[in-house]
Amino acid sequence: MKNYIHTIAVFLLAAAVLGGCKKYEQFPVDKVTGNYVFDPLDSAGVNAQSFLYGVYSIVKNGHNRVDGDYLDAASDDAVSSNTGNGVPVTLIATDAVTSLNFPGSENLWEGTNLSQDPSSSGVPQSLWSGIRNANIFINNIGVVPVKGGLANGTTTAQVWRSEARFLRAYFYFELVRRYGGVPLLGDKVYDIGDNVALPRSSFADCISYIVSECDAVKDSLITAPVADADNYRATKGAAMALKAKALLLAASPLFNGGNIDNGNNLTGYTDFDANRWALAAQAAKDVMDLHTYSLDPSFTDVFLTQNNSERIFIRPWSNTSNIETTNGPVGFQAGGNGNTSPTQELVNAFPMQNGLPITDPASGYLASDPYSVLSDAKRDPRFTATVFYNGAKWLNSTVQTYEGAPGKPNSSLQQTVTGYYMRKFMGNFESASTYSNHSSDWIIMRYAEILLAYAEARNEVEPAPQADVYEQLYAIRARAGIDPGAGGNYGLAPNMTKAQMRAVIQNEWRIEFAFEEHRYFDIRRWKIAETVMNQPRTGVSIVKSGNAFTYNPITVLKTVFKENQYLYPIPYNEVAKNPNMKQNPGQ
Numbered sequence: 255m256k257n258y259i260h261t262i263a264v265f266l267l268a269a270a271v272l273g274g275c276k277k278y279e280q281f282p283v284d285k286v287t288g289n290y291v292f293d294p295l296d297s298a299g300v301n302a303q304s305f306l307y308g309v310y311s312i313v314k315n316g317h318n319r320v321d322g323d324y325l326d327a328a329s330d331d332a333v334s335s336n337t338g339n340g341v342p343v344t345l346i347a348t349d350a351v352t353s354l355n356f357p358g359s360e361n362l363w364e365g366t367n368l369s370q371d372p373s374s375s376g377v378p379q380s381l382w383s384g385i386r387n388a389n390i391f392i393n394n395i396g397v398v399p400v401k402g403g404l405a406n407g408t409t410t411a412q413v414w415r416s417e418a419r420f421l422r423a424y425f426y427f428e429l430v431r432r433y434g435g436v437p438l439l440g441d442k443v444y445d446i447g448d449n450v451a452l453p454r455s456s457f458a459d460c461i462s463y464i465v466s467e468c469d470a471v472k473d474s475l476i477t478a479p480v481a482d483a484d485n486y487r488a489t490k491g492a493a494m495a496l497k498a499k500a501l502l503l504a505a506s507p508l509f510n511g512g513n514i515d516n517g518n519n520l521t522g523y524t525d526f527d528a529n530r531w532a533l534a535a536q537a538a539k540d541v542m543d544l545h546t547y548s549l550d551p552s553f554t555d556v557f558l559t560q561n562n563s564e565r566i567f568i569r570p571w572s573n574t575s576n577i578e579t580t581n582g583p584v585g586f587q588a589g590g591n592g593n594t595s596p597t598q599e600l601v602n603a604f605p606m607q608n609g610l611p612i613t614d615p616a617s618g619y620l621a622s623d624p625y626s627v628l629s630d631a632k633r634d635p636r637f638t639a640t641v642f643y644n645g646a647k648w649l650n651s652t653v654q655t656y657e658g659a660p661g662k663p664n665s666s667l668q669q670t671v672t673g674y675y676m677r678k679f680m681g682n683f684e685s686a687s688t689y690s691n692h693s694s695d696w697i698i699m700r701y702a703e704i705l706l707a708y709a710e711a712r713n714e715v716e717p718a719p720q721a722d723v724y725e726q727l728y729a730i731r732a733r734a735g736i737d738p739g740a741g742g743n744y745g746l747a748p749n750m751t752k753a754q755m756r757a758v759i760q761n762e763w764r765i766e767f768a769f770e771e772h773r774y775f776d777i778r779r780w781k782i783a784e785t786v787m788n789q790p791r792t793g794v795s796i797v798k799s800g801n802a803f804t805y806n807p808i809t810v811l812k813t814v815f816k817e818n819q820y821l822y823p824i825p826y827n828e829v830a831k832n833p834n835m836k837q838n839p840g841q
Contacts, residue, residue, distance in 0.1 A: 292394040299400030299410065306391055306414055309421050310486060312384035313569045314428075315696045316771050317679065318580050320359045324594055324676070329774040330786045331600040331764070332676065333811050335592050335668050347787070349814040353823035353841050362428055364825050381425040388422040389443045391415070408474045416471035420488040420496070423467040424567075427500055430460045431775055432822045434509075434838060435520040438463055453834040456519040461504045468497035478546065485561050485570060485695075491546050492567040495699045498537035502707045505530035505714070506779035514820050515839040521821060528715070535711035538704050541566075547701035549733045554639050556700060557679050558693055566699040575681070575689035583642050583653045583675040584667060585660025588688045592669050594676035594769070596641045598792040598807065601674060603764050604637035609736045609745015624805060635735035640768050642675035644796050644803065647684040656796035656803060671810045672793025678769050702730055702766055710759050719755040727758070730766060778820050787815035816840070 291301045318324060321342045323334045328343035336344075342357030344350075351357065358364070362381045395415050403409040408416075429436045437452040438459060444450050455463075472493040479485045504510060504523070511526030518524070541547070550556045550564040582590030601624075602612060608631070610617035612624075618631030626632045627645040638646065644661075646653040655661040655673050662669055681692040709726035713719050724746065731744040738744055746758065763776055777783040791811040797804045818840025829835045 288394065292397050294397050294399065297399050297401050299398050299414070302391070302395055302398045302400070303414065305387075306418060309384060309387050309391060309418060312379045312381065312387075313421070313424070313698070314362075315569045315571055317571070317577055317694065317696055318593060321357065322580070322593055324769050325360065325771045325774050326769050327594055329777060330597060330789075330791065330813070331768055331773045332594050332596045333671060333791050335595045335671055337671060344811070347791075347811065347813045349816055349819060351823075353826040353829065353837065356823060356825065361825065362432060363822075363828065381429055384425045385422050385439060386443060388418040388425070389439065389441050391418040392422075392441055393443060404474075404476065406473070412474050413476065416474040417488045419467055419471045420475065420493050423464045423471075423493075424496055426460060426464050427496060427503075430457065430464070430500075431503055431779070433824060434522065434821050435460050451832045451834050454520050454836055457504075457509060457522050458519065461500055464500045465497050468493040468500075479561065485565075486568055488567065491541060491544055492699065494537070494541045494544070495566045495704060498534065498541055498704060498707055499699065501530070501534040501537045502711060503779055505534045505711060507781040508779045508820055512781045514817050518839065520836060521839065531711045531714040535708055535715055538708035538711060541701075541704045542708065547704070549701055549705075549729060551733065553636055553734055554682065556702075557695075557697065558681060560693050560695065564701045565695075565697055566701060566704075568698060569696040571694045571696060573691040574694050575691055577679050577694055578681065578683070578689045581676045582680065582689075583648065583655070583661045584669050585654065585663070586649050586651070588649055588683075590675075592675050595670045595672040595793065595810070596674040596676055596768075597672055597810070598674075598794055599786075600764070600768060601637070601641060601643070603761055604634045604640075605736075605745060605765075607632040607634060607735065607737055608739060609634075609731060609743075621805070634765065636765055638677070640676070640678045640765070642677045644673065646677070649683055650685055650687055656798040659798070662796075670793075672791075673796055673808075674793065676769060697770065702733075703772075705730055706759065706763055706766065710756075710763075713752060713755050713759060716752070718752055719750055723755060723759075727762060730762060734766070781820070783815045783820065784817060787813045789813075 291305050293301055296302065316325065320328070322336070323341070323343045324332065325343065326332055327334045328346040333347070334341050334343050342359060345357060346360065364380050392415055395411050395418070398411055400410045400414075404413060426436065426438075435454045435457040438455040439452075472490045475488055475490045475493055476484075477490050479487060479489070508514070509522035510530050511523075513522035513524060515521045516524070547566060548563045550559070550562045556562060556564050579589045580591050581594045582588075582592065584590050584592045605611050606617040606619055606626075608617060612619040618629070620626075620629055620631070623629045625643040625645055642648065642653045642655075644653065644655040653661050653675070655670060655675075658664060661675070662673070679694070681690065683689060705726040709723045713723050724743075727746060728742075728744050732738065736744045741748070747754070750758065760776070760780060764773055767773065777786055790809040791813055793808050793810045795806045795808045797806065818838070821838045823841035824835060824837050829837050
């Protein structure tokens with residue numbers, strides 16, 4: 255009972271800091287008991303709802319989440335500008351982590367500061383504590399006579415219970431894509447004295463559980479936020495999107511035919527089944543057929559405008575300019591610490607505005623003007639919205655990253671190591687003199703993801719790409735600002751093979767979702783990390799002579815990836831204390 259009360263106390267405190275955007279009255283410590291939270295006389299359900307807020311607070315905020323860096327700085331899209339020793343994303347990217355020293359900010363099994371802004375201190379919470387507290391809520395909310403409900407007859411208590419089940423499924427998903435199969439606890443709440451030496455469930459059972467939970471709760475969730483203050487809540491669309499996300503993961507090569515340990519049902523399926531792609535496609539199509547979501551007309555507004563039509567599930571945060579001051583280019587009076595350095599590999603992935611890759615002679619790309627600052631032929635508008643380059647407009651001036659420039663002074667000041675800074679998620683401060691606060695919510699699922707998931711899965715189902723695959727790419731590229739061209743194909747070649755379309759889709763994932771914690775996991779689920787991460791990360795050294803610039807390629811980091819890195823090591827302490835806990839291969 256003591257452990258149970260302690261858990262409640264922690265979560266009521268966490269509720270007070272949920273997203274930094276909601277303020278809840280802190281409960282007196284002497285009143286924090288199970289009967290107080292789940293009160294049979296509380297018809298408003300105030301205390302129970304606050305406990306549920308605490309479960310929501312464990313959903314991570316991805317902005318500079320990994321000790322000040324974005325997780326994608328451990329992929330081929332970026333590196334940390336922090337060149338010191340022990341930088342977590344650099345350790346991950348260079349195979350310098352083990353079950354003993356895996357960075358706490360990305361160790362979601364044991365957890366650290368998952369309920370807080372990465373720049374602040376707070377109560378450490380793991381995803382397992384989220385699952386446990388979701389179970390506490392699920393088991394106890396039934397005694398609270400909270401009034402109200404949905405038009406379909408679902409009571410408010412049932413809605414809240416379904417939200418807790420959704421969150422539990424989401425926490426499991428985050429664990430499974432990192433570790434493979436994990437113990438499935440059901441609704442049981444384990445306390446001190448219980449036997450917790452549980453074995454891992456199979457990967458297949460974990461995916462089935464996540465999918466079944468999403469199916470079970472979708473019709474007892476709200477269909478849309480009932481007010482701006484509810485924009486974080488799980489909806490029917492969020493449950494369906496999580497199902498689609500889980501099935502896409504399950505269909506992907508790492509787990510479907512490419513198991514790193516043949517015959518090991520913890521690390522993936524032990525066979526290949528093409529029907530898994532069909533299931534993923536149908537789940538994405540089901541979300542599309544809701545007609546609840548649509549692509550926001552503006553790519554940048556997706557991240558800056560709350561409650562826009564593209565957002566499916568978010569981790570809310572307060573209005574702030576922290577993204578700019580943490581990641582913005584150095585050399586401006588308004589500030590900027592330049593934490594994130596995009597790689598040349600990411601820069602090269604963006605096509606021209608006509609949709610053609612920069613390697614295509616017909617694209618109009620000029621090596622002498624790589625960012626299309628001077629030429630009429632422009633780059634994909636998402637490039638300018640994602641990356642700061644030499645000559646980019648910012649704060650009523652331009653970003654300068656040539657050697658010795660304010661943006662690359664070559665001093666002891668932390669600065670870009672690649673010649674680029676991250677631009678994504680920031681406000682529209684091109685013509686401003688200083689930063690101002692703006693929405694900084696972290697988007698976990700958005701509609702563009704559903705369209706690309708559908709396109710990817712459908713491409714794998716059919717012998718050759720069908721029209722519906724092209725249509726999703728047309729929609730995403732049209733919104734991005736790619737020119738349709740004379741044939742209306744947005745730079746895409748007609749009659750591509752499955753392999754050619756697969757490469758196009760994978761690149762579209764990369765440029766559409768840069769820094770959104772997609773690329774890091776995509777190169778794993780596609781099982782291409784051994785190829786892309788065993789090549790050096792590169793950038794550019796720009797030398798200015800008069801008004802001319804010379805662009806010299808440079809190597810900034812030698813990354814390393816071995817097959818055992820596809821799945822995280824189970825923390826050493828978990829394996830040491832639990833004889834039934836099998837470690838992942840090669841760890």
